[in-house]
Amino acid sequence: DIDCVYNRGRHCQLVMGPAGSGKSTYCATMMTHCQTAGRKVHLVNLDPAAEHFEYEPTIDIRELITLEDVMEELDYGPNGGLIYCLEFLMNNVDWLEEEIGNFDDDYLIIDCPGQIELYTHFPIMRRLCETLGRLNMTVCGVYCLESQFIEDKSKYFSGVLSAMSAMVNLEIPHVNVMTKMDLIEGDYGNKPLEEDEDDIEDDSESAAEKKRRKQKRRRRLMEKAMTDREMDRYLEPDPMLMTEEADLVHNGEQPSSRSLKFQALNQAIVQLIDDYSMVRFIPLNITDEDSVEYVLSHVDNSMQYGEDLEPKEPDDVKEYDE
Template identity: 30%
Template sequence: MDVSSPEERHDSSDGSGTKATEGAIQSSDKPTVILVIGMAGSGKTTLMQRMAAHLSDAGTPAYVLNLDPAVMTVPYGANIDIRDTVNYKNVMKQYSLGPNGGILTSLNLFATRFDQVIQLCEKKRTPQPKYILVDTPGQIEIFTWSASGAIITEAFASTFPTMIAYVVDTARSAAPQTFMSNMLQACSILYKTKLPLLLAFNKIDVVRHEFAVDWMKDYEVFNEALQRDTTYAATLSRSLSLVLEEFYENLKNVGVSAATGEGMDAFFEQVQACAEEYRQLYLPELQKRQKEREQLELKRQQANMEKLRLDTEGTAEHQKQ
């Protein structure tokens, strides 16, 4: 399976993909990967278009990937598009799957050769991209809780500074319980990936996001918003808000509008802060895990060699007898 896009097949720039090393990850010229994740209807794909347009207007080179096999059209130019490799409708038909199963299987097929995607992203270009923008499927659980999603995320994170941009529909989150559902989803993504996470409150041209920031900073303000609701769900939201206080303290957030472009400068400032957080916190842990795996592999090889030695000595002794 050839993982490439029409743009890549006509790319005449020099250079080739190289295997990432610890030193390479630390290199400051590595582009920052922005994995854009969000609930269906949060404006994730429109925000992708705005991000690409904003960078283009600023003269900042970027590399764009679309990982949603079911989308009919994308409003931005994708350098790599999963639809060039996997036909979503054919996958549904071939494996007798429904829509979600088709998306998941398409992503699984694409992930089997994701090393080719990494090689294309690493390819030297002039000018060198500063960001790699990655659009994910609208069905959030398909990417965040699947094996293929984990493979793709870890492949990026082991090669480039990588962060998560979690897109929140600010208008829908005006209801306290919906807001809490979004925060729990963000919390689960953070603890599953362990990558820097930025909350992007989208659609601030419709509803300002300051209320959400106040709810995150002050439990009493959030509690007041729930005063009129005496249901079990409201009581649970109050308890969860107390639990998430520490989570909120270290969580970066920014208000943006995919429609008007408001807040995009602040968004990319926070992205840079997340990239620095990756280098300071995530990278040392990654290198630690790599060393642990190398040590385990070395012990396994030594055990096999010892077993082979004993077998050889036993065979030689048996032949003497």
């Protein structure tokens, strides 16, 4: 018998999402999980403003250009400087091709910047995807949205719209991930409802004040008692969520920092999302290995990782006597 080594092809995850959505934590979690599973995986940093990593990047854009240098020499702001850095990278794509060309059958996790306009308004990331395709790499976009977005329905739907925009613009296999689910699971169902001024009855308050206090407490109890079924409405965006938000306004309970003039716009956005039915989020709790594996299995399936196995001759061929 001859030992056989398998060529799994070249695959990479393009990790995107708003600033603070947990992209770097996602990358570190996936690095640990993949290495434990025996995959040869490397971290690629494309954020010129990044400072700290749990894993040292194998490929780092900061070796080519840094945001600090751009801001100092060209007098750009943070956002303009970051866009300049990514444009500089794509104008010097030979550097990236040379760096990636060193990997034969490895698995890359690419940590991208958090400026949403890079994925929705500029062609930079699409050009990057085309470059990776020319290098015979199968790319899966991973769009991260943090679970705290569900506390503000308008903010949540803006995140859904951004995810859908990235899916349409990049035209690559795509997986949307709801990050920081461990925080949600701690807030809902496990912690007792803390007492506040709305829980204290006052005989001197008017009927209207009592009604307002009871409505506010009822809302807090509803948020506290969020069930798995309720959470599913956020994992698979339910347009009725925004309708319910509008009903609160008409019932005399104005949502925080919300204006009536935006309701029509919100409804139009929700209708757009519902018409296309493209966005679905996979929950990720980084403290749960099963949750991490569940997300990874979706990413692998979307880019058919492991389905292109081809035997190749090992580096050291054993000699056998005839």
